[in-house]
Amino acid sequence: MDVKTVRDVAKFAHIALTDEEAERYCKDLGDILSYFELLNEAPECNERGVNPILVADIVRDDEPKTEYDADDLIRDMDTYDRYVRGPRLS
Amino acid sequence: MSMDSVMKDLKAINAKYQMFHAMSDDVSAGDAAFLFSAKDNLTSNDMETCAGSRILEGYRPIFDATCIAKLREAGGKLVGKTNMDEFGFGTFSTNSGFEVPKNPYDLNRACGGSSGGSACAASVIEDHVSLGVSTGGSICCPASFCGVYGIAPTYGRVSRFGLIDYGNSLDKIGVISQKATDLKKYMEIIAGRDERDPTSMVQPEFVTAYRKMKSVAIPKEGIEGLSKEVEAIFKDAVEQLKSMGVDVDYVDMPSLKYAMPAYYVLATSEASTNLARYVGMRYGHQEGDHSLKFDDYFTEVRSKYFGDEAKRRILLGTYARMAGFGGRHYAKAREVRQVVINDYKRVLETHDAVLAPTMPFTAPRFDDISKMSALDSYKADYLTVPANIAGTPHLSVPCGYDSDGMPVGMQFVADHWNEDILFSVAEDWEKQFDLRRPEVSI
Amino acid sequence: MKIGLECHVQLPTKSKMFCSCPTADCEFPNTYVCPTCLGMPGSRPVLNRQVLVYGIMIAKMLNCEVNDTTWFARKTYFYPDMSKSVQITQYDNPIGERGVYYLDGKKPIRITRIHVEEDPGSTKRTADLTSLVDYNRSGIPLAEIVTEPDIATPAEARQFLTQMIGDLRHLLDIPDDLEWEVKCDCNISVGTERVEIKNVSGLKNAERALHSEMVRQIAMIKAKKKIVRETRRYDPDRDVTISMRVKEFEDQYGYIDEPDLGVYHIKELADSIRISESPQNMILRITSQYKLDPKMAKQLVNTSMDLAVLFEDIAKEFGTQNAIKWVGGPISANWRAMEDRGVTDLARLKELIGDFSEGGITDTQCAIEIKSYMTGQDAAAAQEDSAGLETLINEFLDKNPKIVTDYQKNDKAANQVIGYVMKQTGGKYSSAEVVETAKKLIEARF
Numbered sequence: 001m002d003v004k005t006v007r008d009v010a011k012f013a014h015i016a017l018t019d020e021e022a023e024r025y026c027k028d029l030g031d032i033l034s035y036f037e038l039l040n041e042a043p044e045c046n047e048r049g050v051n052p053i054l055v056a057d058i059v060r061d062d063e064p065k066t067e068y069d070a071d072d073l074i075r076d077m078d079t080y081d082r083y084v085r086g087p088r089l090s
Numbered sequence: 091m092s093m094d095s096v097m098k099d100l101k102a103i104n105a106k107y108q109m110f111h112a113m114s115d116d117v118s119a120g121d122a123a124f125l126f127s128a129k130d131n132l133t134s135n136d137m138e139t140c141a142g143s144r145i146l147e148g149y150r151p152i153f154d155a156t157c158i159a160k161l162r163e164a165g166g167k168l169v170g171k172t173n174m175d176e177f178g179f180g181t182f183s184t185n186s187g188f189e190v191p192k193n194p195y196d197l198n199r200a201c202g203g204s205s206g207g208s209a210c211a212a213s214v215i216e217d218h219v220s221l222g223v224s225t226g227g228s229i230c231c232p233a234s235f236c237g238v239y240g241i242a243p244t245y246g247r248v249s250r251f252g253l254i255d256y257g258n259s260l261d262k263i264g265v266i267s268q269k270a271t272d273l274k275k276y277m278e279i280i281a282g283r284d285e286r287d288p289t290s291m292v293q294p295e296f297v298t299a300y301r302k303m304k305s306v307a308i309p310k311e312g313i314e315g316l317s318k319e320v321e322a323i324f325k326d327a328v329e330q331l332k333s334m335g336v337d338v339d340y341v342d343m344p345s346l347k348y349a350m351p352a353y354y355v356l357a358t359s360e361a362s363t364n365l366a367r368y369v370g371m372r373y374g375h376q377e378g379d380h381s382l383k384f385d386d387y388f389t390e391v392r393s394k395y396f397g398d399e400a401k402r403r404i405l406l407g408t409y410a411r412m413a414g415f416g417g418r419h420y421a422k423a424r425e426v427r428q429v430v431i432n433d434y435k436r437v438l439e440t441h442d443a444v445l446a447p448t449m450p451f452t453a454p455r456f457d458d459i460s461k462m463s464a465l466d467s468y469k470a471d472y473l474t475v476p477a478n479i480a481g482t483p484h485l486s487v488p489c490g491y492d493s494d495g496m497p498v499g500m501q502f503v504a505d506h507w508n509e510d511i512l513f514s515v516a517e518d519w520e521k522q523f524d525l526r527r528p529e530v531s532i
Numbered sequence: 533m534k535i536g537l538e539c540h541v542q543l544p545t546k547s548k549m550f551c552s553c554p555t556a557d558c559e560f561p562n563t564y565v566c567p568t569c570l571g572m573p574g575s576r577p578v579l580n581r582q583v584l585v586y587g588i589m590i591a592k593m594l595n596c597e598v599n600d601t602t603w604f605a606r607k608t609y610f611y612p613d614m615s616k617s618v619q620i621t622q623y624d625n626p627i628g629e630r631g632v633y634y635l636d637g638k639k640p641i642r643i644t645r646i647h648v649e650e651d652p653g654s655t656k657r658t659a660d661l662t663s664l665v666d667y668n669r670s671g672i673p674l675a676e677i678v679t680e681p682d683i684a685t686p687a688e689a690r691q692f693l694t695q696m697i698g699d700l701r702h703l704l705d706i707p708d709d710l711e712w713e714v715k716c717d718c719n720i721s722v723g724t725e726r727v728e729i730k731n732v733s734g735l736k737n738a739e740r741a742l743h744s745e746m747v748r749q750i751a752m753i754k755a756k757k758k759i760v761r762e763t764r765r766y767d768p769d770r771d772v773t774i775s776m777r778v779k780e781f782e783d784q785y786g787y788i789d790e791p792d793l794g795v796y797h798i799k800e801l802a803d804s805i806r807i808s809e810s811p812q813n814m815i816l817r818i819t820s821q822y823k824l825d826p827k828m829a830k831q832l833v834n835t836s837m838d839l840a841v842l843f844e845d846i847a848k849e850f851g852t853q854n855a856i857k858w859v860g861g862p863i864s865a866n867w868r869a870m871e872d873r874g875v876t877d878l879a880r881l882k883e884l885i886g887d888f889s890e891g892g893i894t895d896t897q898c899a900i901e902i903k904s905y906m907t908g909q910d911a912a913a914a915q916e917d918s919a920g921l922e923t924l925i926n927e928f929l930d931k932n933p934k935i936v937t938d939y940q941k942n943d944k945a946a947n948q949v950i951g952y953v954m955k956q957t958g959g960k961y962s963s964a965e966v967v968e969t970a971k972k973l974i975e976a977r978f
Contacts, residue, residue, distance in 0.1 A: 006405065009408050010405060013392075013405060014369070014388045014389045014610055016389050016390070017393075025402060028465070029406060031463070031464075032406060032464065032465050035465060036354070038347070039348060039419060039422045042348040042429060043345075043429055045425040045426070048425045048428055050259065050603055050789045051245065051259050051794055052245050052431060052480055052482075053506055054795075055793075055795070057794075058292070058578070058793070058794060059579050060285065060578050060579070060581065062546050062581065063546065063547060064553065064554035064555070066554070068566055070563045070564075073566065073570060074565075076150055077371075078376040078377075083562065084612075084664070084665040084667070085376075085380060086380065086384065087379075087380045087384040087386075087388075087662060088661050088662055089383075089384060089655060090383065133574040139574075146573065151573070152567070250576065251575075255573075258792050286576055287792075288576075288792065289794065292794075362608075363618050363786070367571045367616040371612060371665075372570060372572070372615065381660070381661065384663075411787070411788050420788060
């Protein structure tokens with residue numbers, strides 16, 4: 001693990017790091033990832049379920065429903081004319 | 091303490107122990123059948139819900155989590171939302187973005203985590219039940235440190251609708267209380283299929299009738315690395331179990347040591363995707379400078395309001411799942427989960443439960459915790475993580491007190507869907523265990 | 533030159549993919565929304581079964597192998613219209629893979645995969661350059677169809693899209709009058725390096741975008757400049773592609789499985805789904821089965837599937853010749869008129885043809901009755917009209933016998949007749965009827 005990689009990862013994750021943080025996380029991640037190498041010694045297994053118990057075939061019917069009042073849903077959002085305000089796109 | 095007097099004293103209690111972030115303003119219990127609290131990552135439509143994170147300050151959900159709704163329907167009054175490690179990231183609740191709960195047996199020590207506030211409330215307040223959430227051990231760890239009973243049921247037993255996610259394949263909602271009988275009583279209310287959470291829809295019927303525990307298996311890996319006092323107290327507790335008619339075997343479970351790294355890979359991978367939605371729009375803090383380009387706007391809010399541990403786990407999880415960084419960890423961790431499940435199933439074919447101490451030490455002091463490295467605190471969970479990654483139900487009972495008077499807990503792990511045997515052994519244990527309540531003075 | 537397409541179409545469900553919000557158009561922003569499609573902390577997805585059904589139908593139409601088990605994945609990327617900053621999509625084990633789709637019944641275009649995923653919300657730029665977001669669209673189900681780079685030219689890409697959209701519209705029962713947009717990511721490499729043009733809306737723009745990018749790449753190659761593998765966007769006003777950023781690779785999304793949904797065993801469902809024949813496939817089949825002129829087969833099917841089905845019914849009952857003569861002739865010519873009047877009962881037409889084939893009525897009588905039934909015109913008036921048209925045409929042919937000989941070499945010679953009649957009569961006769969009658973009379977003179 002090196003500081004450049006930490007900065008690349010932080011960029012994907014949309015987190016800004018000070019130099020101190022970058023160094024510190026670099027060390028932490030390095031230690032933790034070395035520990036993860038233990039996984040390489042683990043036995044192999046063909047099964048790898050999406051959940052620890054089998055969750056399968058749960059669906060709902062295609063019926064439209066309105067359960068919540070839309071005004072309640074957006075009451076705490078920063079809106080303009082019912083649109084949610086957001087930052088610059090480009 | 092009657093319910094009304096609890097309500098009257100709630101603010102004072104909280105001032106001392108800091109178990110609640112948001113609380114009810116009521117000074118009486120009204121016609122409530124019972125009082126309860128819930129970990130702050132469960133949505134409540136009448137109290138701010140922040141999951142221990144400043145980034146969600148101001149989030150007022152418009153829906154109750156299913157488990158909270160069910161307890162309310164059964165006559166429960168929600169008195170407060172309990173403090174926790176931010177999003178569940180931690181073992182001592184010291185990563186809270188708000189107040190840190192203090193151990194009822196010693197205010198200079200931690201409650202454990204991440205459901206520290208819940209265990210504290212259950213321990214301090216008379217006749218109180220609190221909902222906790224476990225991802226890697228966050229119900230049993232604080233239950234153990236705070237000297238109370240706690241159960242994390244099978245993954246999928248309680249609907250996660252309304253739970254602010256940490257790890258979707260790992261999170262389980264459970265119950266913490268001073269009384270073992272409360273665990274069954276309240277689990278019966280909150281368990282069950284909920285169409286709003288597909289993972290809750292495959293559970294078999296919730297069987298809770300008494301079923302005597304006949305045998306337990308203690309994995310050798312589960313009794314290594316313990317503090318001397320925990321080791322001794324656990325040994326005594328095992329003898330006590332034997333005198334209650336439970337057979338005790340020592341077994342090998344070689345997969346257990348891989349559970350920890352697999353758990354952190356899966357949990358942080360999932361968490362890093364769950365936390366991607368916190369970008370300063372729609373809920374929580376939204377007041378950033380909109381003239382910034384969206385990448386910068388998002389980065390600014392996230393960097394400002396996420397705590398240190400949250401950032402570390404997001405980085406870890408992002409790294410672990412991105413092929414561009416060689417992310418083969420995620421696929422391997424998924425395999426290891428199945429290996430751990432198979433190991434438990436093998437042992438539980440011939441034993442009713444797997445048994446080990448819940449934590450390798452008693453509640454540490456705050457100043458000792460601040461000296462621990464991230465990896466050190468991850469490794470402290472090694473006794474609770476395996477059952478959590480396997481999704482098997484597990485229950486912690488208080489089994490002794492160390493020379494400082496700090497509680498020690500031991501944890502039973504049963505096979506998927508077999509909560510009944512855990513309730514039964516907890517109730518049997520309670521009948522003969524001398525529970526030492528903390529001194530509560532306000 | 534190699535072209536591959538990733539096409540996105542909206543699936544016509546009534547409710548959204550992971551929540552029960554209506555998918556209908558909404559007058560006001562952020563109204564058909566709920567905690568799930570707003571990504572609110574604590575909310576959870578539940579899959580709409582109809583999405584699997586539509587996905588399987590599309591997979592079958594594209595001759596894909598349908599996977600026995602399918603599941604969902606999280607694709608993480610940050611944008612204001614993404615309510616969770618995660619799109620629930622499919623990565624491993626999509627609904628269908630390894631299919632093939634025949635362009636015009638001949639050229640195979642390999643289909644890499646078809647999967648289903650949710651749409652994000654929509655954004656607007658404001659005057660002060662910040663954004664306004666509407667999440668009504670957030671969570672609407674989409675199908676994504678990915679082709680191998682088997683398409684050879686921009687024009688061929690458009691042809692592929694036109695044909696496939698036509699087939700999909702029929703498959704999913706999209707009403708003819710409903711606008712149904714396809715959005716494509718177009719991949720094109722003139723040389724060795726592939727460039728992606730992202731988010732192009734509509735068939736025409738897809739062709740134009742590919743064409744302008746092709747031109748750009750050719751110029752680069754000629755000038756011996758290196759083509760960078762990247763993502764570009766198309767500006768339809770200036771008709772150019774513009775660089776967006778260096779091409780993102782799949783691994784930058786950090787896919788993990790979606791544990792909130794579990795897995796779906798769809799083999800049984802897939803086995804139970806029968807899809808109706810696509811227009812394209814029907815054209816191919818009836819051409820070969822009835823030895824038809826491909827133009828006629830195309831014209832029948834493209835006019836209306838019901839017309840083509842009638843053709844087959846008549847062929848079965850009264851023989852192919854009668855089907856060609858009557859369905860390919862006056863019934864086809866007057867079909868639109870009949871549709872416009874809202875007449876749908878075809879039993880009378882079968883009766884008439886039956887009468888003719890038994891010798892009960894004559895050729896001319898049958899033609900007149902058919903026209904009368906379909907257009908609502910009085911039989912006597914129809915007869916007069918028809919006679920009038922034939923007289924006019926015969927007059928013209930008498931004066932221009934060369935047309936008949938020319939027609940034998942090239943049937944476009946009939947166009948002169950048509951032009952003459954239209955000029956003489958204005959809009960009295962439908963062009964379809966004029967064409968049909970003209971050809972009949974010319975051929976009668978051989």
